[in-house]
Amino acid sequence: MSVPYSLEELTIGGKGSEQKASDKIPFIARPFVSERAKKTLDIVEKFVEEECIPADTVYQQQVGTSKQERWSAHPPIMDDLKKRAKELGIWNMFLPKNHFKEGAGFSNLEYGLMAEFLGKSTTASEATNCAAPDTGNMEVFAKYGTQEQKDRWLKPLLAGEIRSAFLMTEPEVASSDATNIALTITKEGDEYVLNGQKWWSSGAGDSRCQVYIVMGKSDPKNSNVYKQQSVIFVPFDTPGITIHRMLSVMGFDDAPHGHGHITFNNVRVPAANICLGEGRGFEVIQGRLGPGRIHHAMRSIGAAEKALEFFLARMNDPRKKPFGKQLYEHGVMLDRVAHSRIEIDASRLQVLNAAIMIDSKDAKFALKEIAEAKILVPDMLLKVLDRAMQAYGGAGVSQDTPLANMWAHGRTMRIVDGPDEVHAMQLGRNENKRGEYCLKKIEWQKKRAVEMAESYGMKKMDPLQLDREWSKVHDGKGNVDKAKL
Numbered sequence: 001m002s003v004p005y006s007l008e009e010l011t012i013g014g015k016g017s018e019q020k021a022s023d024k025i026p027f028i029a030r031p032f033v034s035e036r037a038k039k040t041l042d043i044v045e046k047f048v049e050e051e052c053i054p055a056d057t058v059y060q061q062q063v064g065t066s067k068q069e070r071w072s073a074h075p076p077i078m079d080d081l082k083k084r085a086k087e088l089g090i091w092n093m094f095l096p097k098n099h100f101k102e103g104a105g106f107s108n109l110e111y112g113l114m115a116e117f118l119g120k121s122t123t124a125s126e127a128t129n130c131a132a133p134d135t136g137n138m139e140v141f142a143k144y145g146t147q148e149q150k151d152r153w154l155k156p157l158l159a160g161e162i163r164s165a166f167l168m169t170e171p172e173v174a175s176s177d178a179t180n181i182a183l184t185i186t187k188e189g190d191e192y193v194l195n196g197q198k199w200w201s202s203g204a205g206d207s208r209c210q211v212y213i214v215m216g217k218s219d220p221k222n223s224n225v226y227k228q229q230s231v232i233f234v235p236f237d238t239p240g241i242t243i244h245r246m247l248s249v250m251g252f253d254d255a256p257h258g259h260g261h262i263t264f265n266n267v268r269v270p271a272a273n274i275c276l277g278e279g280r281g282f283e284v285i286q287g288r289l290g291p292g293r294i295h296h297a298m299r300s301i302g303a304a305e306k307a308l309e310f311f312l313a314r315m316n317d318p319r320k321k322p323f324g325k326q327l328y329e330h331g332v333m334l335d336r337v338a339h340s341r342i343e344i345d346a347s348r349l350q351v352l353n354a355a356i357m358i359d360s361k362d363a364k365f366a367l368k369e370i371a372e373a374k375i376l377v378p379d380m381l382l383k384v385l386d387r388a389m390q391a392y393g394g395a396g397v398s399q400d401t402p403l404a405n406m407w408a409h410g411r412t413m414r415i416v417d418g419p420d421e422v423h424a425m426q427l428g429r430n431e432n433k434r435g436e437y438c439l440k441k442i443e444w445q446k447k448r449a450v451e452m453a454e455s456y457g458m459k460k461m462d463p464l465q466l467d468r469e470w471s472k473v474h475d476g477k478g479n480v481d482k483a484k485l
C-alpha cells in the first residue's frame with residue numbers, strides 16, 4: 001500500500017497534541033495490532049482531523065437548502081475527499097481480512113480503532129467507503145452473493161461509485177420482531193413480485209443509491225416462522241417502486257442520504273436476484289449484523305471523544321466565565337469530565353474486546369459482547385454528549401456546535417438495528433440460563449459452611465442471633481439483667 005502522506009504530528013499542535021492515535025491504542029489491544037494497521041490508523045486520524053472535520057460544514061452547505069436541492073445533491077467535496085482517501089490508501093478498511101479477500105486487509109479490531117476516528121466526522125466514513133448501510137450491505141454481497149450479483153453490485157459499491165439501502169423495517173408492524181415483516185415476495189414464473197411498504201430505508205434518498213436489499217415474506221404458511229422470510233436484491237429504478245416521503249430524525253433530514261418511506265406496488269424482479277435462496281432471509285440478516293454493530297459502537301466512541309473535546313474547549317474558553325470563574329474552576333465540571341473519561345475508556349475496552357473475539361473466531365463467538373456493546377455504547381455517548389451540551393448553555397442545543405445533531409444521531413442508536421430492549425431481553429435470557437446453577441451452587445455452599453463449622457467443633461450460627469425474651473431479662477422499669485443476656 002502506498003502512503004504518500006507525512007506522518008508528522010497533527011499540524012494543529014499545542015499542549016495535549018503530543019500523542020498519535022497509534023500511541024493511544026489501549027494496552028490490552030496492542031499485541032493484536034499490526035505495524036501496517038498502526039501506520040494506517042495515524043493516517044486516518046490526520047485525514048479526519050485535518051480534512052474531514054473542516055469539510056463537514058462545507059458539505060452541509062453544498063447539500064443546499066431547498067427540498068429539490070437537498071434530495072438530489074451530490075456535494076463535490078465528497079468526491080474530492082474520496083479521491084484523497086484513495087490516494088492515502090485508506091479505503092474499504094471495514095471488510096475483515098479473515099473473512100473477505102475484497103477488503104483492505106485489516107482485522108475487526110484494527111478497523112475498529114480506525115472507525116473511532118471516522119465517527120468524529122459526518123463525512124469521513126463515506127469518504128473512506130466505510131459508511132453504513134453500505135458496509136453491512138457489501139458484507140451481504142461478499143458473503144452471500146453469486147458471482148453475477150457481485151459483479152453487478154459489489155464491484156461498484158467497493159469502488160464507491162454507487163450506494164445501497166437495506167429495507168427491512170415497515171410502518172404497519174412491530175419490526176423489531178423480524179417475524180412480523182409483511183411485505184410479500186411471490187414467485188411468478190421466473191420472477192418474484194413484491195407488494196408492501198418499507199420505512200426507515202436509510203440512504204434511499206441519495207440519487208446514487210442503486211440497489212435495495214429487501215426482506216419480505218415468501219412463504220407465509222411455513223410452520224417454521226424463521227423460514228417464511230427471504231431477502232432479495234432490487235434495482236432502485238424497478239417500475240412500481242415509489243419513494244413516498246423522507247423521514248426526519250428529531251428535525252434533521254439527514255439529506256442527501258436520508259431515511260425513505262417506500263412503497264412497492266407489483267414490483268417485478270428476476271428470480272435470480274434472490275439472496276442465498278428462498279426462505280433464508282433470517283440467515284442473511286443475522287449474518288449482516290454482527291461486526292456492523294461493533295463498527296457503529298466504535299464510531300460512537302469517536303463521537304463521544306469529540307463531545308469531550310468540545311466540553312474541554314468550552315471549559316477553557318477565556319471569554320466565558322460564569323460567576324467570575326472559568327468552567328474548569330467549578331468543581332462539578334471537572335467531576336463530569338472525569339466521569340466522561342472513565343465511561344469512554346471503559347466502553348472502548350468493552351468494544352475492542354468484542355472485536356478481538358470476532359477476529360479470533362467469528363461473530364457468533366462474540367454474540368454476548370456484541371449485544372453488550374450495542375446497549376452500553378449509545379447510553380455512554382448520550383451521557384457524555386449531554387454533559388458537553390450542558391457546559392455550552394444555549395449554544396449547546398443550537399446549530400453553533402455539532403453537539404445537538406450528534407445527540408439526535410446518537411439517540412437513534414438505541415433503536416437502530418433493533419431497540420435496546422430486544423438485545424437486553426436476549427442478554428438477560430442467556431444470562432438467566434445460569435440461574436439454576438447459581439441457585440444450586442449457593443445452596444451447596446451454605447450446606448458446606450455448616451459441615452465446615454462442625455469439623456471445627458462449632459455450630460454454624462448467625463452472628464446477630466440473640467434468642468432473647470425480654471420478659472426474662474427486663475424488669476419492666478428500664479433495667480436489663482445483663483448476666484442473663
Ligand SMILES: Cc1cc2nc3c(=O)[nH]c(=O)nc-3n(C[C@H](O)[C@H](O)[C@H](O)COP(=O)(O)OP(=O)(O)OC[C@H]3O[C@@H](n4cnc5c(N)ncnc54)[C@H](O)[C@@H]3O)c2cc1C
Nearest residue numbers: 166167168169174175176200201202412416417418419421
Ligand atoms: C435513524 C434510523 C435509521 C434506520 N435505518 C434503517 C435501515 O436502514 N433499514 C431498516 O430496515 N430499518 C432501519 N431503521 C429502523 C430500526 O431498525 C427500527 O426502528 C427498529 O428495529 C425498531 O423497529 P420498530 O420501529 O418497528 O419498533 P417496534 O418494533 O414497534 O418497537 C417499538 C418499541 O417497543 C419496545 N420493544 C420492542 N421489543 C421489546 C421487547 N422485547 N421488550 C420490551 N420492549 C420492547 C421498544 O421500546 C421499541 O423501541 C432505522 C431507524 C432509525 C431511527
